[in-house]
Amino acid sequence: MSPLSSSAASRATRSDVAKLAGVSPAVVSYVVNGTKRVGAEAEERVRDAVAKLGYRANPSARALRLGSTEMLGMVTPTTTNPYFAQLAHEVEVAAAKRGFMVINSSSDSSVVTERNQLEQLAGRLVDGIFLCSTVFEPDLRNLDIAGIPIVMLNNRAGIPSRDSVGVDLLHGAHLAVEHLAEHGYDEIGIVMGGTAGDAEDGREAGWRESLERLSLAPGPIARGLFTPGGGYQAMQRLIRSGAVPRSLFVSSDQMSRGVLKATLEAGLKVPEDVAIVSFDGSIDAAYSWPTLTTVAQPLAEMAEAAVDALLSPPHDPVHRVVEAHLVVGRSCGC
Amino acid sequence: MSPLSSSAASRATRSDVAKLAGVSPAVVSYVVNGTKRVGAEAEERVRDAVAKLGYRANPSARALRLGSTEMLGMVTPTTTNPYFAQLAHEVEVAAAKRGFMVINSSSDSSVVTERNQLEQLAGRLVDGIFLCSTVFEPDLRNLDIAGIPIVMLNNRAGIPSRDSVGVDLLHGAHLAVEHLAEHGYDEIGIVMGGTAGDAEDGREAGWRESLERLSLAPGPIARGLFTPGGGYQAMQRLIRSGAVPRSLFVSSDQMSRGVLKATLEAGLKVPEDVAIVSFDGSIDAAYSWPTLTTVAQPLAEMAEAAVDALLSPPHDPVHRVVEAHLVVGRSCGC
DNA sequence: TTGAAAGCGCTAACAA
């Protein structure tokens, strides 16, 4: 049943259509692509034949001729992380509007794998790549040689000489910290995610800035991976140290899951004992208990911007910054 | 910078390599594909030239010639649901082992969109498709005509005349119910997910069977979508009706998130007031609070089986059943 | 308005 090898066999080609419609193959192309005027009668015959045969242009032949596969690639650290899953979905939708499909692959947060996935994608001759890199300065050798455009997505800072789009982390952090301050909390700690070797994250910098502006002393910092496990361990450390602050800015909803769990396990209450403002605005925030107050990233907007950048004609590198906004839940005490 | 249009321009072709190596284009293919013996010296010259030029076979040309794109397609109801995200990831990994990449797309749980995505994929001439269908009997017109093999993945029951792989839901439900019974609970309800028009889900049937076998009366049933929201609302209804059972079998980890939230919000405790066994074994189970006891699906195994089925030569349809196993957390009272 | 034909880059059968 449905043998792999028969794929090619049963597909109608352009000549089949031409034959059935009694025209030349060229005319079939003209009609299908609408690139050239064609006699009304001929057009109808072709359309009939196309319908009858279920004809579709062979995308490989088309790509070979045109030099475009109408496919885009995307690399994220972990496709299973809800944040990236959602981002990838928005990219899928935005690309589909322009007739592109996207191949999604994950780097498992490894520089080596990231590099391999990029190679794979380049080998597939995708027309462009969205890269959510694990590192600040990814290894883009050969991609430039291959002439495949890349847009850095979700990057922490604009990479020079390359298009990028990312949220204004600094401002996002300000929103979070200011909201906690408005609640009257004067001790505001941070649970910060991170990956090796990076410069200071905008969320941390923004947290610091805000505190300074508010003349508050920085609360404790706990670090961990950008995962539930990372948040869990970071929070456990904070609890064991006995220095749990009255309020916390947590740098991702994923981490917050772990933070929440560690907190509840320790018998502490959110927001009564620890108030939390999270970051991302993912679906996780809405179904946590308590629901998370979180700084939401406009993923759809980011995806649109990234697709725009990738598909627009040659231009000087642009770093597109989008703004986050606060979504209020219960974890802050509101 | 990185203009789309330059993609084709700068790529070295086989003839470039041949010229540089001083051999004929055929020899380059022989070396690159290892399909034919070649003189040691020629081989080395070719390899050098390949490296120097960063040459890679043009996949479109290759696909055109061979009738295979070495790409697979996958359609899931929602790529953002952690269960499907994980499954898709496992498929990605399993396919990569065979040199295939997979294009993932989501049907948004709509039959119409599912159909469109299948068309899209077929139009891309993927070598095969994994389908996690929204409905029991999906519309596969033209795909058979196009000769593209399809494997039903995660399907509730084997679809006749088509390869499929799915977990043994009946047995999985038995594991859940029996575990609750071993805890001594004699009232065991169910929170069941579902999509329109389906036959009874194996989890529900299994729950019923187990209860019968244990001579217990069926506890209350609450239904909802297979989402956190669905679980939340279903549990709220149960709570409002005043008939919250001592223990619950919840049909997915996603639903359990909502169930947990509704339960905690109502001031009930898990497992003290309501014990829960969930289904899926996703990462969500481990980072819930309390952690979920859950019936884990062997996603990697399912993915391997599906890839095997899709890439194996013509054969009679096979329904591959894999077994779930219990992962113990705290939600059951253990 | 239509058709003939070149050529995209590759694989593989066949010839040398």
Add this chain to the structure above:
DNA sequence: TTGTTAGCGCTTTCAA
């Protein structure tokens, strides 16, 4: 062992 060449299906120029 190596080279020549047909042809995969398509788009598009050029000529009719």
